[in-house]
Structures are given as structure tokens and as C-alpha cells.
Amino acid sequence: MNTDIGRGSDAKKPRKQQKRSVVTQQKLLSAAVEAFSEGGFKGTSTRDIADRAGVHHPLITYHFKNKDMLWRAAVTAIFREFNIALVKSLAEFENSAPRQRAEVFVRTYVKYAHQQPALHKIILQEASHPSERLDWLIDSHLRPLFEPVEASLEELQRIGVAPPGNPALLFQMIRGCAGGLLALAPEIKTTTGIDFDEPEALDELADMIISVFFSGNHRAVSAATAESGQQSTTQ
Template sequence: MNVRARQKAATQASILQAALEIFSEKGFDGASTREIAAHAGVHHALIKYHFTSKDALWRAAVTFLFQRQAAELSLPAPNDPAHASYRDFARAVIRAVVLYSARHPEHARLMVQESVRDSERFRWAADEFIVQTRQAAEAFILLCQREGILPKVSVPALAYIFVGAAQLFYTLAPEVRRVWGIDPSDPEVIEAHAEALTAVLVR
């Protein structure tokens, strides 16, 4: 790779990284491209050059989030010999989701900022990515219900119960720190949360 190509990739990466941070903390309207550029340490005109527009940058950030999620959150198959039982499999899935939420809290933050209202941007993300997440969540819940691990109640409700219970602790990390005096980025705290969620969900 060239010097120029390397530099170009580095610039794009730093812009994307800054975009994730600012968008996730302030939402699309609250974030300014100049603030993102300053945070990335580049000239603001480079955002237009590399990402065309603020809207396109936001979509690039969302695409990055879901691609990384797909890569990192490769859930093990239910019949994987690594699991002694479906119950163990369910525990592994819950733990994996909690660890992902803890590792990348900006994912849930950025999405929740946009999913509280029905914008064009939100609809694009929903159709492009969230629909797939629904499939996985639904399949997992149905399996757990069949095996008697989860109660046989509303599947959509269970889906948001699961996800909400897994991510709010990290989405609201500043609140957890200030009001409860504990740090949701501490590995031990994360383990305790995963254990708690497993105890609540797996019967």
C-alpha cells in the first residue's frame, strides 16, 4: 500500500471513529461535521471529500457498526459440540450479547438516538440492518421457548426485554457511574451483569 493510500485510509478511519463518538453522544442533528472533523484531527472539508455528506457519513458509521457486530458477535450454533445442552447454549448467547454491549456501547447509543423517531435515516437503518437482527433474535427466543428455557409469552416483548436488559447498563454508563458508584467498563462488573441477566432469563 502506497504512502498516499495509507494516509487516506487513516484519515477515513479517524473520521469514521470520530463520527461514531459524536453521533452516538449527540445524535444526528446535535452533531456537527466541524466538531467531528476537529475530533478526528482533520480539516472539515475532508468529510465531504471522503464521505460526500453528513448524511452519508452517518450511514457509513451505521454500516460499520453492524458489520463489526456481525464479525464480532458470531453466535455459536445451537448444536455446536461445545455446548453440553441448549441451556448452556442460551447462556453462551446471553453472555456474548452482554460482552458486545459492554465493548461497544456506542452502537446502542447511536441507534437509540435515531430510532426514537420515524425519520428517513431510521427507516433505512431498520430495513437494511435491524430486520436481520430481528430474525436472529426471534429464532433464538423460539428455540429457548421450545426447550423450556424462556416462558411461552410474546416473542417481540421477550426480544426487547432481552436486548434492553443487556444494553441499558452500558448505554447509560455515565448514570451508572454517578448514581451507583460503579464502573460498567470494569470486567468484574460486566461479569456480574452477565451473570445476573443469565440468572434472570435462563430457567
Template sequence: MSLPTKPQPTSRRREQQRAVETRLTILKAALPEFADKGFDAASLRTIAERTGLQHPLITYHYRTKEILWKAVAEHVFNLIVELWDEGVPADTKMAPIERVREEYKAFFKVTLDFPDLHHFILRESHSGNPRMAWLAENLLKPLMSRLLPQIEAAQASGDLPPGDPVLLHYMLIGMTTVLSSLGADMSATSGRSPENPAVVANYWALLETVIFNKASGHRGQ
């Protein structure tokens, strides 16, 4: 009687890669589902329909809806951190204002790649919501703790206006999410689509002029 053959390393790697791709497919489908309907109304079966996968495969990778919701949030915020680590490494010699610019530019890019992120968070932004508390503690506060020292240093050097750095942070968050949060409004009223690369480039150039170039003393340049 022959013994069963063990899976070969190449076969295991293919299985692992398929699992990674399946989880990514699920996360990408879950983000708009949660953004459109909110956590309570979102359905794992609808997410399965969005992906073309069987419902049991969704629950195999993400046992509950709450686990999936948290995984979606972690996935997007991890991408922001990865962009930061690439563009603004810990040992960088960049001036604080340049670090601030690159870090919010990375956030801007991720909001364009994941336009549902704004509404995903907004759906949970009400008092007493445990998911908002989890999001704040695990993702939003660590993100802000990295940004605030750079904002304060840029303020100290006169490259950003004085004032509460937390409020300045949220002002910059608001400005960098406009194309995703108000994209439909913009398209309907002006025909300017946030999916148009020229609109994106123009918007970022305006943001740099208003916040970074003017604050850095480059008026008129």
C-alpha cells in the first residue's frame, strides 16, 4: 500500500498565494458594502455575491462580520503606513514640512485608491459606537501620533500656521479626502470627476499652494 504523497513546496506556495488573493478579493468587496450600508445592514452574503465566491468561503477566511470589518480597516490603514515607510523612512533627513507633505500625500493617494474609506469610517462615527472606539484606539490614534510631532515641528519652524496641531491635522484630513468624500457631488455639479487624473493633479497642486507652498514661503512661485 503506497503512502500518500506530501504536498510539494511549490504546491503549498500556490495554495498560500491563492488564499492571499482570495482574502484581498473579499476585503475589496467588503469595503463598499460596509461603506454603503453600515456595519449593521451589511451582509456577508452580499459580499459573497460581490466577489462571486461562495458564502462559506467568506466565513472560512473571516469567521464573523465584525472580524471582517476590522480586517478591512486594518488593510487600508496598513497600506498608508507602508507608503509612509517607503516615502518617509525613520532615518530621513527631510525637513518637517516635507515629511508632513509626503505623509498627507500618501493618505491622499490611498483615499483615491479606496474612495469608500471616508464613508466606511463615517458610517461608524456616532457616540458610543464600539467600532469607532476600536478604530480610534487601534488605527486612528497611532496614525495621528506619527503625524503630530511633524506638524508641531513644521509649526515651530514657521512652515505651518500656529494653532492646535490636532485641529490642523483634521483640517488636512478633510482636505485630502475631498475627492473621495464629495466626488459624486463634484461630478454632478461641475462635471469634474475625481477619477480624472488631470482633476486629481490639479487638486493636489491647489492643496500644495494653499497649505504647503504658501506656508513654506513660496508665494507666487
């Protein structure tokens, strides 16, 4: 039995993992991501996943131990992709002006949230009520992503680019507008006609997020409670 993906070296000679096995693992992982994002954890059967992957279902047990571990592996895989893309794209602008960094961040976030809608779908599926899976998700992937972002946000508030108030709350709002809306693309397309598969629509979303959250005409203090629109021509 394997379970481990990053295969460590502990026993004397744990023979190399066969190539075909990483293929089936990959197939299972992407099938799982897709299936879970549609039906949620409870609503998705391992057989359905195996079928989508074109693989016999006992292989799930063999490669991932059980449904729960498969879910975690799938989530980890998709988050890794997302984070890598985000961090890499952000590194280029590390020493740009804070305001531009924010703008780049939003655009990048929107771009990848659209490329990989399953990520936010899965979050939405899990995050609405407490569970062990949610705790795990938060500890393993959400918090590590949030903390640095919130720190940057606080800086933006200090210089008056972002509106005052609880930075964590502010970030959640931005995330809701970006990832949340993109995850709900099917509904939004039907109700409003906006099709995020068209690049212009995606740009419009990013533009609006930036203009709404980072318009930059806020008093450059962080202590002030948000009350009404106050401006000070920081620009």
C-alpha cells in the first residue's frame, strides 16, 4: 500500500513507484477535484470519481486509503497549483508601489480563480458549516494563504489606499467578490448574462474590485472607524 505521494526513503529498499501508478493517481486526483467541486464531499461517491477517471474503484483504496484521504489529496493538489501561481506572479512586483501591488494581486487572483474554479467551489461547499474537513482545510491551506495577504492589506490601509476597518473582514469581502463570484459563474451567467469565460467580463470584474476597494481616497489612518465616505486627495 502506498498512500504517500511524495514518497520518502525510510525502509531499506522501497522499490521505485511505477510510472503508470502516478498516472492513475493523477487521473484520480483531477476526477476527484471535479466531482467534489460539483457534489460536495457527502454528495460524491468514490465510484463516480473512479468512473470519471476511467479507473477501477478499488484503486482509490489502494492509492489513497479512503474517500477522506482522497479528498484531502485532491484539495492539496489544487491549492498547491493555485498558491504557486499566485506567489510566483506576485514576486515580480515585490518592490513596486503598494497600490500597484494590490492591483496586480487582484488581477492575478481573479485570473487564477477563473482558471481553477474548482478551488473556490470546494471552499464554498465545505465552509458553510463546521466539520473536521473544514478545520483541516483552514489549518492546512486557508490560514497560511490569508495571513500574509492580511498583512499587506493593513499596510494599504495605513497609507490610505484601502478603506479603514477590520482588515480581515475587508479581505474576506474582496475574496467573496473575486473567488466567490467566479465560483458562482453558472448562476451569474444565467441571471445577469455576464459570462466570465469572456476575458472582458473577467477584466471588468477585476476593474470593479479595484475601483471599489482600492480607490485610494481614504483618510490615511487605520484607527478611524468606517462611518461614511471620507476623502483626502491622496492621489
